[in-house]
Amino acid sequence: MTQEERWNARYEEVKNFILNNKRNPSKYVPEEKLMCHFLKRNRKLMNAGELMEPRLKRFNELLVLCEQYKHVNQYM
Numbered sequence: 001m002t003q004e005e006r007w008n009a010r011y012e013e014v015k016n017f018i019l020n021n022k023r024n025p026s027k028y029v030p031e032e033k034l035m036c037h038f039l040k041r042n043r044k045l046m047n048a049g050e051l052m053e054p055r056l057k058r059f060n061e062l063l064v065l066c067e068q069y070k071h072v073n074q075y076m
Contacts, residue, residue: 007055010038015062023069039066 001009014035017025025035042059045051051059 010035011058011062014038015065018062018065018069024066024071 014025017032017035025032025039027033027036039062042051042055043063046056046059
């Protein structure tokens with residue numbers, strides 16, 4: 001499996017998780033930790049300008065989806 005295939009597989013996994021569970025992955029749940037790391041790592045690469053163009057467009061779509069289901073503190 002190439003690196004591009006692994007990235008695409010993880011992208012689909014995160015996207016499906018968010019759509020099915022209506023929330024973002026948690027860093028505290030062991031099953032969701034890799035998805036959370038995927039988001040964090042790619043945000044870091046994007047901010048540094050190192051994320052490649054085909055991935056950048058797809059990742060921006062994922063960030064829009066993440067923002068839609070962002071956790072809101074109920075006590076504010």
